[in-house]
Amino acid sequence: MKEVFITETNCITPLGFDVKSNTEAILRGDSGIQLHEDLSLMPMPFYASVINTEKLNRAFEKISTDKKYSRLEKMMILALEPIIKNSGIELNSKTAFILSTTKGNVTALKEDSEESFNNAHLDVLAKNVSDFFGFQTQPIVVSNACVSGILAVSVAKRLIQSELYDNAFVIAGDEVSEFVLSGFNAFQAMSDLPCKPYSKNRTGVSLGEATAAVLVSAAATNAKVKVIGDSSINDANHISGPSRTGEGLYRSIQNALKEAQIEVDKIDYISAHGTATPFNDEMEAIALNRLGLQNVPINSLKGFYGHTLGASGLLETVISIESANQNLLFESKGFDEIGVSETINVIDKNEERNIDYFLKTASGFGGCNTAVVFEKVKHELH
Secondary structure, three states: OOOOEEEEEEEEEOOEOOHHHHHHHHHHOOOOEEEEOOOOOOOOOEEEEOOOHHHHHHHHHOOOOOOOOOHHHHHHHHHHHHHHHHHOOOOOOOEEEEEEOOOOOHHHHHOOOHHHHHHOOHHHHHHHHHHHHOOOOOOEEEOEOEOHHHHHHHHHHHHHHOOOOOEEEEEEEEOOOHHHHHHHHHOOOEOOOOOOOOEOOOOOEOEEOEEEEEEEEOOOOOOOEEEEEEEEEEOOOOOOOOOOOOHHHHHHHHHHHHHHOOOHHHOOEEEOOOOOOHHHHHHHHHHHHHOOOOOOEEEOOHHHHOEOHHHHHHHHHHHHHHHHHOOEEOOOOOOOOEOOOOOOEEOOOOEEOOOOEEEEEEEEHHHEEEEEEEEEOOOOOO
């Protein structure tokens, strides 16, 4: 099978508009989650991780003065632009463009017009971003609840291994909107304080917004990590509740490890989903114990970014790649006392640790689960 690598990464978040500023903020312990009072989004104050719109617009104006793009499109274009520029890759018939999102331009529906209704379609969002850069291939949309971002990496890997493409630019993004806030609030899933994944005193999810972008390639030049195993299994349990035994996640990880041809004891670090809801955190702990992964250092980055929906899996992969390449485990912000029935090794402070292999997992509404195994690429010094 053809080897597949991630060679370029970027992200746009409330903590910074590039990877370096984000990792520096994480090392300082900064969180993007703040208390917001915005009546256009929610009738009461809420905690969320939101990008400053003025800052976003200023950054976008440096690359385009076109006023036609939505806020989310600007976030996505800003994340992709430096990656495409740095790569020098021709956007020809062997270069795929994959866009992943949960809700896309759902804010367009606030205006009652045919044009707004059209703009809310995910294919229109993908085409707008694709056309900005001049991709020659038809955009591919991955929208599978909150596994979308990491699932897009799996899709890119398989497309390259099937030799349909040599390269795939992947973008993932979602924004904090009235629709998303009201949905999670209706589930009574939103925390009244910044979220605390895996903690005894957790009270639910904090929402966030971000975009992340990667270049997935068959070329090893400048590779950061190799994508060595992936799997996505649906547990078909409930529209919003995961399998109580973690079956879908268990099988996803099991399959990904099998394809990667490595044993459980080779995994040095797990970047988990960790939404801080009782069902999600408990399910993950059960699945990891069933696999014998309970002692592997694990974190959730939701305490820094909130739950960024379809962006989360890719954003957390981008940060995990930095973690591996710096041999640094980042703290699981907000964690205090273990609050799941099975033991897991939650990282409570930043620490140096050699990381050769890491696992990224995600789970989402509708019972979807995805697991991807990465191997750090060691470059020879000449």
